[in-house]
Amino acid sequence: MCNCLVCGNKVEHVISFGDMPIANGFLPEDMFEKEKFYPLDVGFCPTCSMVQLTKLVDKEDMFNENYAYFASTSRRMVEHFKKFAYWVMETYLSEDPFVVEIGSNDGIMLQNYAKENIKHVGVEPSENVAQAAREKGINTLSCFFDKENAQKIKAEYGEADVIAGTNVMCHLPYIRSVFDGVTSLLKPQGVLIFEDPYVGDIVRRTSYDQIYDEHAFYFSVSSVSYLAGMHGLEVIDALPQNVHGGSMRYILARKGARDVSDRVREIMANEEKQGLKQLSTYQAFAANVAQNKEDLLTLLKRLKAEGKRIVGYGATSKSTTVLNYCGIGPEYIEFISDTTPIKQGKYTPGMHIPVKPYEAFVSDYPEYALLFAWNHGEEIIANETAFKDAGGKFILYVDQVRVDE
Numbered sequence: 060m061c062n063c064l065v066c067g068n069k070v071e072h073v074i075s076f077g078d079m080p081i082a083n084g085f086l087p088e089d090m091f092e093k094e095k096f097y098p099l100d101v102g103f104c105p106t107c108s109m110v111q112l113t114k115l116v117d118k119e120d121m122f123n124e125n126y127a128y129f130a131s132t133s134r135r136m137v138e139h140f141k142k143f144a145y146w147v148m149e150t151y152l153s154e155d156p157f158v159v160e161i162g163s164n165d166g167i168m169l170q171n172y173a174k175e176n177i178k179h180v181g182v183e184p185s186e187n188v189a190q191a192a193r194e195k196g197i198n199t200l201s202c203f204f205d206k207e208n209a210q211k212i213k214a215e216y217g218e219a220d221v222i223a224g225t226n227v228m229c230h231l232p233y234i235r236s237v238f239d240g241v242t243s244l245l246k247p248q249g250v251l252i253f254e255d256p257y258v259g260d261i262v263r264r265t266s267y268d269q270i271y272d273e274h275a276f277y278f279s280v281s282s283v284s285y286l287a288g289m290h291g292l293e294v295i296d297a298l299p300q301n302v303h304g305g306s307m308r309y310i311l312a313r314k315g316a317r318d319v320s321d322r323v324r325e326i327m328a329n330e331e332k333q334g335l336k337q338l339s340t341y342q343a344f345a346a347n348v349a350q351n352k353e354d355l356l357t358l359l360k361r362l363k364a365e366g367k368r369i370v371g372y373g374a375t376s377k378s379t380t381v382l383n384y385c386g387i388g389p390e391y392i393e394f395i396s397d398t399t400p401i402k403q404g405k406y407t408p409g410m411h412i413p414v415k416p417y418e419a420f421v422s423d424y425p426e427y428a429l430l431f432a433w434n435h436g437e438e439i440i441a442n443e444t445a446f447k448d449a450g451g452k453f454i455l456y457v458d459q460v461r462v463d464e
């Protein structure tokens with residue numbers, strides 16, 4: 060039994076995926092022997108409604124100089140962050156603006172502030188992506204954002220109008236310290252804005268591959284409100300986002316400092332209706348996950364029995380959960396094509412499927428492509444008309460397992 064990372068009360072067990080390798084730990088053959096495995100278990104806290112991992116991986120094992128995720132590999136995400144940055148500039152900046160971004164990766168968002176000469180600091184512990192940001196002229200610190208580092212930033216740069224973080228807040232199991240840092244660093248009217256995969260979408264779409272070591276939390280407006288309340292903050296708005304398979308953008312301010320949008324109440328009422336505050340909802344989700352695994356294996360076995368070639372599309376961190384939980388290795392998936400240079404020539408964590416450059420996919424189209432980067436599905440399927448024209452088909456497993464006809 061374990062205690063909630065947010066409120067400290069007892070967490071109820073929801074699902075065990077078994078032992079998993081580091082989700083982003085793409086590795087060369089000579090490292091197979093040294094690969095580390097950790098149990099991946101999810102729990103639900105009935106007190107604060109936070110869905111969370113109940114066993115954690117050391118953060119230095121995940122975020123280091125080998126971190127394989129460069130956000131700017133997706134054009135659609137570059138656009139998304141540009142829009143995000145300009146919306147923040149128009150809505151939340153004071154006369155003397157200062158913006159902090161937690162988990163600034165390769166500078167995909169802050170580059171927009173740098174371009175407008177707005178004072179900014181990115182906080183990014185993975186040295187390789189931090190360096191990529193610095194090369195674009197973005198002021199970047201290589202450390203984890205916590206209470207202590209927030210105080211250092213405040214001492215050097217002053218208080219922040221906006222502290223932003225996308226796909227990072229859910230990475231921080233020591234979130235109470237992060238929120239302490241946020242409350243000490245924000246101006247009185249300042250806002251914390253973060254965006255992460257939304258548990259309502261994960262449950263609705265059975266997108267269980269969002270569950271992996273980096274994602275310690277699966278937020279809802281209800282659980283974020285509870286967390287905010289513990290730190291003298293409140294959720295003033297919540298905006299659903301059509302990225303990463305369904306995300307939510309949360310905007311928090313000091314309690315009473317800003318108006319609260321009606322949307323917050325509406326979404327929380329919908330969460331109540333969807334059962335996001337009840338253990339039984341997550342137990343039903345666990346049953347759907349098991350069914351999804353069975354359906355995917357049945358399909359892959361049938362296709363292999365028919366002698367078809369299947370290649371993976373997008374060596375995502377999400378794919379690590381699917382491959383290892385379902386036990387899908389090179390006997391099903393010949394290789395996975397990915398545009399990220401650091402992943403190419405390596406193998407997927409745990410199941411050791413080779414990762415090859417995109418050219419390997421294009422030069423010899425398989426009959427089927429299992430779309431692990433399904434969250435970029437629209438962008439990818441629209442681009443892959445030649446694959447379709449050659450008779451190729453995508454296999455999808457989110458919402459349900461199916462072949463895209």
Ligand code: TMP
Pocket residue numbers: 132133134372373374375376377396397398399432434435438439
């Ligand atoms: P993500 O789902 O965590 O954003 O990761 C997407 C991965 O898929 C990343 O490794 C880059 C890769 N990718 C491609 O190989 N081709 C594409 O067209 C896109 C959009 C992503």
Ligand code: ZN
Pocket residue numbers: 063064065066067068104105106107108109
């Ligand atoms: Zn709790």
